[in-house]
Amino acid sequence: MTKSPLILFAFLPAVFALLLSACGESPENPEGGKKVSALKINGSTTVNLPVAEAAEVMRERTGKEIQVDTQGGSSGGISMLGEGLVHLGMASKSLSDEDRKKFPECDFNEIQIGADAVALIVSKDVWSGGKTTITKKEMAGIYEGNITNWNQIGGPDQRIAFFNKEPGRGTWEVFAKWAYGSAGDTPQASFPEVGGNEETRNKVASTRGALSQLSASWADGKTVFALSVKTEDGKLIKPSGENIATGAYPMSRPLFVLSDGDPSGDAREMINFLLSIEGQKIVRKHGYLALADLSK
Amino acid sequence: MTRSALNPSCRRWSITLILSWLFTGVALAAVVGGLGLLLIESAPAWKHSGFEFVIGKKWFFRQSEFGAAPMIYGSIIVAILAMILAAPVGIGAAIFGVEYLPRKWRLGLKVTVELLAGIPSVVYGLLGILLLRNWIYEVFQDFDPLSGDTLLTAGVLLGLMILPTIMTLADDALRGVPGTLRLAARGLGLTATETALHVSVPQAFPGLLAAVLLALGRAMGETIAVFLVIGRQDNQWPSSILSLKPLLESGQTLTSKLGGSETNIAYGQPLHWGAIMGLGLVLLSLVVIITLTGAWLQRISFRQHQQHS
Amino acid sequence: MKRKLIHHLFRALTGLCALASCAILAGIVASIVMRGWSALNWDFFTQQIALVGASGGIFYNVIGTLILLATAFVVCTPLALGFSIVHSVYLRDSHWRGKLTLLLYLLNGVPSILFGIVGMVIFVQVLGWGKSWLAGGILLGLMILPTVSVTLIERIGSLPIKYTEAAIGLGLRKSQIIRSVILPQSIGGLITGLMLGLARAAGETAPIMFTATIFAGASIPGGIKESPVLSLPYHIFILAQDSYDPAVKAKLWGSALVLIILVLGLSLVALPARLKIHEEANHA
DSSP: OOSGGGGGGGHHHHHHHHHHHHHHHGGGOSSSSSSOOOEEEEEOHHHHHHHHHHHHHHHHHHOOOEEEEOTTHHHHHHHHHHTTSOSEEEESSOOOHHHHHHOTTOOEEEEEEEEEEEEEEEOHHHHHTTOOEEEHHHHHHHHTTSOOBGGGGTSOSOBOEEEEEOTTOHHHHHHHHHHHSSGGGSOOOOOOEEOSHHHHHHHHHTSTTEEEEEEGGGOOSSSSEEOEEEOTTSOEEOOOHHHHHHTOSTTEEEEEEEEESSOOHHHHHHHHHHHSHHHHHHHHHTTOBOHHHHHO | OHHHHHOTTOOSOOHHHHHHHHHHHHHHHHHHHHHHHHHHHHHHHHHHHTTHHHHOOOEEGGGTEEOOHHHHHHHHHHHHHHHHHHHHHHHHHHHIIIIISOHHHHHHHHHHHHHHHHSOHHHHHHHIIIIIHHHHHHHTGGGOOSSSOOHHHHHHHHHHHHHHHHHHHHHHHHHTSOHHHHHHHHHTTOOHHHHIIIIIHHHHHHHHHHHHHHHHHHHHHOOHHHHHHSBOOSOOOOSSTTOSGGGGSOBOOHHHHHTSHHHHHHTTOHHHHHHHHHHHHHHHHHHHHHHHHHHHHHHHHHHHHHHHO | OHHHHHHHHHHHHHHHHHHHHHHHHHHHHHHHHHHHGGGOSHHHHHSOEEGGGTEEOOHHHHHHHHHHHHHHHHHHHHHHHHHHHIIIIITTTSTHHHHHHHHHHHHHHSOHHHHHHHHIIIIIIISOOOSOHHHHHHHHHHHTHHHHHHHHHHHHHTSOHHHHHHHHHTTOOHHHHIIIIIHHHHHHHHHHHHHHHHHHHHHOOHHHHTTTBOSBSOOSOOSSTTOOBOOHHHHHHHHHHOOOSHHHHHHHHHHHHHHHHHHHHHHHHHHHHHHHHHHHHHHO
16 A cells, blocks of 8 residues: 555656667568568548548458558658658659659659549639639739739629638649749749648638639539639630540649659559559549549 | 654665656656757757747748748737637636635536536637638628638637636636635625625736736647638738737638648758747747746735735 | 615626536537537447548547557656655755746646647657657647646645644654655545546647647557557548548547547546645635
């Protein structure tokens, strides 16, 4: 009785002992030891949807541990792969030279698993107010703050509530590349920011005069509506499957799983599965274009 | 000393003594280490921007412009807003509990309110994103807010979150007023309300102020709930500090920035990461100043009553 | 007459404040129960996430949160004990005592996100753990240290002086008094404080989002390095921002309900005892 409370003091040392023993053993087998560590994947929330579901199937089949996370979006995927923190990255944009330069040690390998597009989506009042198309010039005007009301560009009399995708998101970079050529050339501007796709859809749907960039597959046409892009020669291009496949829609984008050099082991298996008929079905199920749709 | 002389088996160093100090040392080391880390890691940003980091109004990380002023403004405004909303209700509830309710009921009230304190901020955030932001958007329609993501939304949400802190600390302060004073006042024929207003509240005033300040500190540090409803718009420096207009616009707080995507982007890049850690340091300084003031007031209040009783 | 009126008015006004506070709690709980109730069933607790949150359950999220809490418990207990004993016994009459109290106040005020980013530097960057349950547990343990210590200190402070006097009379040394009188008598304070602290830790997202928890694919951690767990708050935080399937919504509210039950359950058990200790210590 008198000594029993002292046991409480033993907790922390016990943890440290455990910690030391664990630290001692882990560096021994970086690859191929008896205890293979989990396959780690991180990156774009857009690519996450099919990959996370594919991981569920793989887990069930092989019993292997596959960890999927979406910290920092595409940029997070690229930088974590670059620093060797994960085995596979996920990115919803092509790698830029800047990305590659940042991690000279890493031999980035882009493996396309599908395709998608960035749609410019608006809320219902804008859509039914007659604004269903947008030009690059109009978009730039909005981004630079020169156009603040939809009626300046043929829409209803309603202020424009532009939600910008937060930095680091593949969606934003694809948008920036279309509008200004590259992320670095984008003018300094500050708007309310949105992160996840559902957050974007939810906020646009519940705000009058709202506009944002969103993965085309999430533009459901019920709560949020995808504008057609009007090219300089007056053509209207919808972010439809066909236009994405042919690349006619200017903000089409490949969906990538990234590896450092040639993937091997579990990473290879995962990629093979994503590229298999079954894996491609999952890609399509989440509203994206499968690779077969692209070659049509 | 004399006892140890009497008892020959007595060692000065006992296991209990060593362990107690050891673990206290570990806790202190963790605190000092954390602080040191914030200082060291944020050094590149201070070197790059100097004091401009705190007063600069522009934050564009791609161009390595780091000015935290709009975020400091956001943090302070949102916390003050929360305080203005929560303080009257919290203090009112505490007064009701202490001055009018029998002990059992008062404890019941306190348990209920402290339960409210336990609700996780992510749940508040969820309710905020689903209900509150739409509500604010509709109710303030006449003022034409651009969306429901506003400083006001964050302030209201935070107000709900710090209500328990205010109530519980105010309750302590009021309870600290010696019962003899109350009895004397009632003996003079004052009503319970008059006693509360003319005796308890003035007596407990430093303590009540401390309650408000400590809650303010808490509000300033809240991340997840604010993150989901404030809009996270950079560079929102108001045209006038006293203007109310920015309340219905989106903004950014120090915490919403720290919890956002830039923390991941900055990781591994010394300057950008330094700026993020610098924001952490600014946030910590603000909270420490507020907390210290609150603790100081609380001590004053405590001393005062010890003299009385 | 006027005085009476003012009296009643003011009482009604403050009563309204009290009522409002209770109503807010009721409203929040009700709105979550209403939305989340339908998601709760046996499978929800025993299955793991499927279809990116749209199907399956939150088994490993609950397990992960429990692992984090257990670790925080283990980390915090000796620290709080050591700190409180040093504070209330060894430094009883020292001017350092007030400084330690102040430090607890300050630590209590440190925003939880700072635990997250500082923890990220220490555990992810310096120690190279990647995301690890242990990092999250340690951070949460440190974060709740003030809550636990304050309760314990108040409990020790309110022990009747005659206990210690009797022990001194028996010729016991300080350390013996601590072991045989103070600790056994104040263990209730420790437990109460821990439960309240853990209730707070259970709902925290900010300290663990960069250091300990991922969205999917973690189960029971097998080591320390690169051993993340799933957790309830992070699950809710991510799904609140990213949920393609409407089916996710029901699961999301279900998760929030489970988290609330966990947190309120812990608090409800501990709060009455906590308040009693607090009253005895401060307003005896």
